[in-house]
Amino acid sequence: xxxxxxxxxxxxxxxxxxxxxxxxxxxxxxxxxxxxxxxxxxxxxxxxxxxxxxxxxxxxxxxxxxxxxxxxxxxxxxxxxxxxxxxxxxxxxxxxxxxxxxxxxxxxxxxxxxxxxxxxxxxxxxxxxxxxxxxxxxxxxxxxxxxxxxxxxxxxxxxxxxxxxxxxxxxxxxxxxxxxxxxxxxxxxxxxxxxxxxxxxxxxxxxxxxxxxxxxxxxxxxxxxxxxxxxxxxxxxxxxxxxxxxxxxxxxxxxxxxxxxxxxxxxxxxxxxxxxxxxxxxxxxxxxxxxxxxxxxxxxxxxxxxxxxxxxxxxxxxxxxxxxxxxxxxxxxxxxxxxxxxxxxxxxxxxxxxxxxxxxxxxxxxxxxxxxxxxxxxxxxxxxxxxxxxxxxxxxxxxxxxxxxxxxxxxxxxxxxxxxxxxxxxxxxxxxxxxxxxxxxxxxxxxxxxxxxxxxxxxxxxxxxx
Numbered sequence: 227x228x229x230x231x232x233x234x235x236x237x238x239x240x241x242x243x244x245x246x247x248x249x250x251x252x253x254x255x256x257x258x259x260x261x262x263x264x265x266x267x268x269x270x271x272x273x274x275x276x277x278x279x280x281x282x283x284x285x286x287x288x289x290x291x292x293x294x295x296x297x298x299x300x301x302x303x304x305x306x307x308x309x310x311x312x313x314x315x316x317x318x319x320x321x322x323x324x325x326x327x328x329x330x331x332x333x334x335x336x337x338x339x340x341x342x343x344x345x346x347x348x349x350x351x352x353x354x355x356x357x358x359x360x361x362x363x364x365x366x367x368x369x370x371x372x373x374x375x376x377x378x379x380x381x382x383x384x385x386x387x388x389x390x391x392x393x394x395x396x397x398x399x400x401x402x403x404x405x406x407x408x409x410x411x412x413x414x415x416x417x418x419x420x421x422x423x424x425x426x427x428x429x430x431x432x433x434x435x436x437x438x439x440x441x442x443x444x445x446x447x448x449x450x451x452x453x454x455x456x457x458x459x460x461x462x463x464x465x466x467x468x469x470x471x472x473x474x475x476x477x478x479x480x481x482x483x484x485x486x487x488x489x490x491x492x493x494x495x496x497x498x499x500x501x502x503x504x505x506x507x508x509x510x511x512x513x514x515x516x517x518x519x520x521x522x523x524x525x526x527x528x529x530x531x532x533x534x535x536x537x538x539x540x541x542x543x544x545x546x547x548x549x550x551x552x553x554x555x556x557x558x559x560x561x562x563x564x565x566x567x568x569x570x571x572x573x574x575x576x577x578x579x580x581x582x583x584x585x586x587x588x589x590x591x592x593x594x595x596x597x598x599x600x601x602x603x604x605x606x607x608x609x610x611x612x613x614x615x616x617x618x619x620x621x622x623x624x625x626x627x628x629x630x631x632x633x634x635x636x637x638x639x640x641x642x643x644x645x646x647x648x649x650x651x652x653x654x655x656x657x658x659x660x661x662x663x664x665x666x667x668x669x670x671x672x673x674x675x676x677x678x679x680x681x682x683x684x685x686x687x688x689x690x691x692x
Contacts, residue, residue: 265290265302289649294321296671299654308680310655310668315476315508318535318621319582320671326538329578333571340570342563348573355580356546359517361526366552368545369568369576373507373533374402376543377470379562380529381406383547384501386555390467392425394458398433398478401470401505410470413478425463429454431475432487435615435626436634446484455494466500468528473519476508479663480617480624488523501528501551507543508534511579512588512670514620515596522619538579542572588670592620598674599623599666602681610688612637624658624665636662640692647687653680 263271265288272278272286289301299309299321312318319326333348340346353367370376385391395401395410402411409422430450434441439449458466473488475481488504495502504527509519511532516522520530528551533543566572582588596619603625607613614628627637627644641661648655656665664684668677 263302268302296320297669297673297676305652307649307652307654308668308672308676308683310653310666310672310680312535312667312669313539315534315667316537316541317539318511318513318667318669319538319579319588320669321539323538323582323671325578325582326540326575329574330540330571333574336570338569338571339566340568342565342567346568346570346573348570348577349568352573352577352580355577356544359580359584360546361518361521363548364526364530364546365549366547368562369573370543370545370562370564371541371566371572372402373505373531373543374404374407375564376507376531376533376545377401377410377503377505378404378406379545380503380531380547381410381468381470382560382562383529383545383551383555384468384503386558386560387551388465388467388499388501390465390500392427392462392464392466394427394429394454394466394469396431396471396475396478397428398431398475398481399470399472399505400475400477401472413475427458427461429458429469431478431481432484433475433479433481434484435481435617446487448487448490451487451490451494459498466495466498468501468503469495470503470505472505472507472509473523474509474514474618474622476622476665477658479626479659480622480665482617482619483523485523488520488525492525492527495528503527504530506530506532508667509622511535512583512592512620513622513667515589515593517583517589519619536579537572537575538582540572540575542569542576544576586670591670595668595670595672595674595677596620596623599668599677599681602677606681606685606688609685610692612640612688612692618666621670622665622667624663626659627662627664636660638662643691644684644687647690648683651683651687653683653687 268290269286269288278284278286291299292302293300297309297320298306300306337346349369356367357365368379370379381393393410395412397412400411400413401407405422408415409426412428430453432446432450440447469491473483492502504520506518520527529545529547531545536542600623603616603623607616611631612627613625614631614634615626618624627641629635629637638661641657645657658665
């Protein structure tokens with residue numbers, strides 16, 4: 227036993243020696259803080275110690291971000307960028323919003339973390355506030371950490387409520403990166419993970435710009451749903467638990483749903499006793515100009531989920547449903563929880579986030595500056611033939627790049643080069659669909675002058691690349 231203790235102590239000593247290679251200095255607040263490193267030093271450390279896989283790349287390259295305020299972030303070299311992706315879309319209220327920073331300080335003085343089986347005051351207050359801004363009857367909330375977590379929880383609720391276990395999701399949707407949500411994420415990131423649990427089916431997405439059914443017709447006639455549900459019904463093992471969808475396919479290419487499609491999808495869910503789950507992670511909380519994107523369709527889902535800027539940059543998500551669904555699911559003994567479910571600190575930040583959205587009238591802001599950005603995109607499209615389509619609403623918009631507007635051949639290589647030049651010149655945006663789609667998600671704090679600058683950077687990059 228003594229030998230085991232000595233071995234453990236020796237191991238700890240070795241670990242301390244290993245850590246001592248990192249320079250430290252005293253902070254003004256007491257204790258130590260990491261000393262500033264050069265970009266080259268940080269990249270070398272990342273190559274040695276960081277897991278390099280990222281959603282859009284697997285190489286260790288700059289820029290390395292160290293600071294952010296509002297719509298601007300700064301890298302370790304002091305270079306500033308307009309952030310038209312709002313971080314990972316989680317800083318839509320603006321980077322380091324002071325009204326988000328303040329409750330974090332307050333929670334640091336009271337209660338950061340709480341037992342997941344015990345209620346805490348911030349969790350309860352947040353649930354009540356969320357009920358106030360949700361559709362009538364959507365009163366019950368469960369709080370988790372990531373968007374994947376909340377979608378997985380929504381699927382668990384649907385299973386318990388319906389007794390089914392099978393799910394369907396549009397073929398360009400994105401719902402998360404754990405095994406449950408990757409199984410209904412058909413926009414990519416599937417290869418190499420082995421088979422998923424049975425009972426997860428893709429349905430055809432209403433991609434109007436490239437629709438094989440009604441691209442040349444004046445409106446969507448729901449042929450995609452007819453075909454999808456014919457195949458789905460033929461394969462189903464039992465009752466369908468639910469269909470999960472985004473109200474605008476963001477990661478899949480900023481693809482708008484034709485008006486009426488979501489209502490028709492809900493009708494078909496109801497006919498089969500399935501629940502409609504709407505994933506509002508990237509669209510909700512005022513981003514598209516209404517509190518919830520599904521409001522624009524006149525549809526109320528059975529369950530909806532939120533994450534991203536729900537915590538103002540702090541990790542928190544939620545699944546929201548009705549009293550009846552919560553009651554039946556809970557009575558079955560359903561348990562969904564994680565170590566940081568319902569933690570008071572992120573709940574406190576989310577309360578502040580709701581206050582900001584309501585008091586700063588961010589639905590109006592999204593409509594106003596979203597319209598201003600759309601004008602820029604339309605002017606760019608009139609100048610550059612490579613822009614084949616403009617899509618999206620509010621502060622989630624995109625363009626699709628093509629080599630020829632008649633054939634609509636995707637401009638993958640040109641898009642990647644344009645994206646590279648934009649980043650080089652100080653504009654961060656998201657490059658989707660292998661380079662042929664640019665997604666723009668500027669924070670609510672973005673000014674017209676910043677949009678002018680972003681449009682100029684994009685214009686120059688297109689000129690230099692095409």
